Amino acid sequence: MGYAVNEAFRSFKERKTTTFLTIGVTTASLFIIGLFLLVTVNLLEIIDIFKTRVEITAFLKDDMDKENIEKLQKEILTIGGVEEIVFISKEKAMEEFSKELQDTPELLSAIKTNPLPASFRIKLEDRFKTKEAVAKISSMIENMLGVEEVRYGEKTVERLQKIITGGVILDLILGIALGLASIFVVSNTIKLTLITRGDAIEIMKLVGAKSGFIRRPFLLEGFFYGLFGGFFASCVLFGLYKLVTIKFHGIIFPVKELVGGIVIFGCVLGYIGSAISIRKFLKM
Amino acid sequence: MGYAVNEAFRSFKERKTTTFLTIGVTTASLFIIGLFLLVTVNLLEIIDIFKTRVEITAFLKDDMDKENIEKLQKEILTIGGVEEIVFISKEKAMEEFSKELQDTPELLSAIKTNPLPASFRIKLEDRFKTKEAVAKISSMIENMLGVEEVRYGEKTVERLQKIITGGVILDLILGIALGLASIFVVSNTIKLTLITRGDAIEIMKLVGAKSGFIRRPFLLEGFFYGLFGGFFASCVLFGLYKLVTIKFHGIIFPVKELVGGIVIFGCVLGYIGSAISIRKFLKM
Amino acid sequence: MIIEFKDISKVYKKDWRALNDINLEIDKGEFAFLLGPTGAGKSTLLKIIYMDERPTTGEITVLNYSSKTIKGKDIPHLRRKVGVIFQDFKLLSDRNVFDNIAFSLEVTGAAKKYIKRKVLEVLTDLRLQHRRSQYPYQISGGEQQKVAIGRALVKEPFILLADEPTGNVDPEGSEEIIDLLKDINAKGTTILMATHNLDIVKSLPFRVISMEHGEIKGDEDGLRRKRSL
């Protein structure tokens, strides 16, 4: 093991250019993967924000008194998936409506009585924000005593779900494509660095070195390419993030997870890339 | 020239693995760039769709007769940037409003008279859809005789513009990052292939070859790496596109521009990558 | 019998035999010269012994390893017991002189201290101490050849295959090298040396195997040669 480590570092020292180039390529590849992950994380965050807009409005019959309302509220809260419930009185509803129409006072002044019903605004837990779950909870509420009508923007939920599914699938496809491209690039590059040393490997075999003995330093080398590549990629990514946040706020950069992920992925990639590439050279 | 072409192809034949690996890396890099361009093109398309939503509504005074309205319409049309103008009568406005409120018939029935004014809906040419231009045109219309009030969703335009600017800047940053990463990867890889041939270059110099003579086949080789890489990247990209369009419709793939762009970029990249990488080897 | 060729032929290119029906036995402890013009097949014959090339037909047995039954993972073990001085040196260009010689001990997993002592010993024998931290491209042709020799000697092999080991050294150096070879031969190492250097061959009373066109044309016993000297 000591020998392998020594060898790996000797190789870095002796072949500075190659080492530099390979780490460069690894950095670039891992950077692209990191960039993708960063975009994905923020995309998921945006999706979350959109999801907060999903809510159910339950309009109440006009004949409900305070006690009934409270009872109903408690009843609704017992439904699985309901997170929060807010009561909107007739007056509050009119107030909000007036605000919406404040640009067209003509229209507002045309309304003489308060035609709006009182309602509950019901927020759901995130995992219940699918088309099916919302529909199910809505119909449960609709069947309750004192509920006149339930509305939850069926179209909005449906569209939101479509966008989310589409976005996630597209993101996955992009991610797989980018991931494969990066793996391909890194392992090809490692193979190229091995080709520059094909002669040395040949000589080692002739002098009586076993495959494992030859292989070990190369695996370590691959590992270090990934380690350094991952580290530098993280630095560049973080730098870019800092640059972007000067203008755009609210971008998320989960340092530990992202850096950790990139570095570990890099190490595995480098190690396995080396392992696969060297096989061909070790055939006896 | 004949010699250089021969040499480049000899090199491909003699070094199948290296050639394969280099073209592979080039393909992957150009693929990533292509993917990015594809996403950008579609992003711009989505922005365009959003831009169609920008329009100015000019509410008319209640005392306008048909003649005046037509005169005003013509006058507005003379403003630079106005593309289309549609007249909405009081009745039409009420009709649309009723449709919007069809979910709350209580509210609708509370409105006895028609409080809505007649209006023009004015569409602008795309390049006038900036905050400033819209504001300017609006104020011009507002000052015309018979116009009661002009509204154009100041907030919407502002937000749209923010999103567009932000999106374009982010896209540019991403593009530059990805582009640099790809250029870095391809030129590094080409340099690695050159290192595998450092000895040969050294020998060529010792035998009396001039720099240009040594360089030419390498430049051609780089060019071909780019050419093939670009071609394969285009194929993969197109395949991916076909795959994605099975589920998602409406994605744009400007074949000629994209494929042409990738291939040309690849060729230039390969050529310049070679040119830069070989310099070091040719110092006398 | 430490090396035994049985009906060995080697075909690199169709219709042309680099080695043709070679039968040869080399005893433990022998010192034999392999003589023959350029292209006769000397290097090929040696390559077959250290199993760098496999015979097209026939069978070779080296130290109980047979070309017919040996497994890939045994080849390194064979090669640790067979020292080879390659005609083109085959030095590792990214290691200095010391490390090149040390390498053939490192592969056996020998202790660091032992390696250091042995390598310095060999460097002294070859008068290369002052070059020990230079790289192959920083030393002269003759010095490179000596390093190649050192790498083969340091592991005290059972068999030493020397392919033209004096082609790049001066007459005085050649003599020193031959003396070294005679020494380790006296200690029991079997030596097979391909050479063009008739002066050396003539001056030493060892077995001479002559090759031509891939065939063995003569095989003169050391004893008989001694008498005739």
Next chain:
Amino acid sequence: MIIEFKDISKVYKKDWRALNDINLEIDKGEFAFLLGPTGAGKSTLLKIIYMDERPTTGEITVLNYSSKTIKGKDIPHLRRKVGVIFQDFKLLSDRNVFDNIAFSLEVTGAAKKYIKRKVLEVLTDLRLQHRRSQYPYQISGGEQQKVAIGRALVKEPFILLADEPTGNVDPEGSEEIIDLLKDINAKGTTILMATHNLDIVKSLPFRVISMEHGEIKGDEDGLRRKRSL
């Protein structure tokens, strides 16, 4: 004077001179041997002539090119006029024998037909026709050396620098090579040949420059040697 060394020293490593204060003149059309033990500096001296190494101090003039004034872009021109047989051959591993030899004409931009004719001529002289489409790793050490010789000869150089050109060939082959060299020398090419092969040096009445420890220790005129033979 076709080659002139003026007070040339070469320092590779601090405090140690591979060449020390060399003064040497070689006339047009001369044939000179460079004799000396391993590490004497023969190859270094030749490298300085084809400007692969630059002298640390002093000045060398070759064919009107001076090491002090020559520009990078003139070096290829110099090298086209100076044929070099490298001690380690330096063949291009991705070209076959024919193309290796052809290469040194291709760089001059010669016509294809002319190249083909000349290369085949040289291959015939060296008896290598049957190896013309094999790659360097597919031919024997001696054959590789011959290819290296062919590459230097084919361009009919003004000056031929031969660094140990017979180290890997048999005595018969050596004689053939020497005959080739004598031939082209007779046609006017200046030859400087580094060698360890005393037999060859003794048998030929040419100038002998002896080196040791980077210095010139003796310079025996061809004429005088002729008389003493």
